[in-house]
Amino acid sequence: MTSDESAGAKTESKPRPKVLGIFVIFIITAIAGSIVVYSLSGWNAPAAAKNLKNPFPASAAALETASTDYAARCQNCHGPNGDGRGERAERLSIAPADFRDAHAMRLRTDGELFWIITEGHKPMPAFRGTMTDEQRWHLVDFVRQFAVPGNHN
Numbered sequence: 001m002t003s004d005e006s007a008g009a010k011t012e013s014k015p016r017p018k019v020l021g022i023f024v025i026f027i028i029t030a031i032a033g034s035i036v037v038y039s040l041s042g043w044n045a046p047a048a049a050k051n052l053k054n055p056f057p058a059s060a061a062a063l064e065t066a067s068t069d070y071a072a073r074c075q076n077c078h079g080p081n082g083d084g085r086g087e088r089a090e091r092l093s094i095a096p097a098d099f100r101d102a103h104a105m106r107l108r109t110d111g112e113l114f115w116i117i118t119e120g121h122k123p124m125p126a127f128r129g130t131m132t133d134e135q136r137w138h139l140v141d142f143v144r145q146f147a148v149p150g151n152h153n
Contacts, residue, residue, distance in 0.1 A: 043116065043121055045111065045112040045115040045116065046115070049111045049112060049114070049115035050109050050112050050115075051109070051111055052109075052110065052111030052114055052115070053110065053111070054110045054114070054137045054140060054141070055137065056134050056138060058138070058141040062138045062141070063142055063145070065135070065138060066135070066138040066139050066141060066142035067142060069131065069135055069138075069142075070139060070142055070143070074086075074139075074143075076088045077089050077092060077096040078096045078097065078099060078143075079096075081100070081146065082098065082099035082100050082143060083098050083099075083100055084096040084098040084099070092123045093122070093123055094122075096124075099143045099144075099146035100146045102147040102148075102149075105143075105144060105146075105147040110137075110140050110144075113140045113143065113144075114136055114140050117131075117136045117139055
């Protein structure tokens with residue numbers, strides 16, 4: 001084999017790393033896209049949940065208890081005034097909801113909010129096993145208050 005043939009053989013093998021690099025970039029992009037699709041899906045409550053009505057009337061005592069539950073379970077991500085800017089918010093893969101957004105809150109039924117709190121969706125935990133139905137329904141009433149003008153801290 002002459003030195004020209006050796007050089008030609010080396011040149012022919014160089015395109016392989018480019019193909020491998022493109023393949024790796026494709027795989028990374030596909031995985032990232034799957035993560036985004038997964039993270040955006042799952043927040044849609046089933047129709048039966050959308051139609052649920054809150055069986056517990058809101059009262060000052062219930063909202064006070066819900067305030068304590070919110071501070072303990074939700075405030076680190078959703079913030080003390082419900083703006084989605086809690087101390088942990090920046091470290092999450094999905095930005096927490098801004099409960100002050102009246103338009104967005106009007107688009108969700110009480111049943112949907114209850115379902116979201118109950119079932120959770122990464123990075124938000126499910127509260128089915130850690131809160132009673134009544135606590136979760138009162139939390140729905142509590143977070144709705146953030147969208148009312150003048151109720152911000």
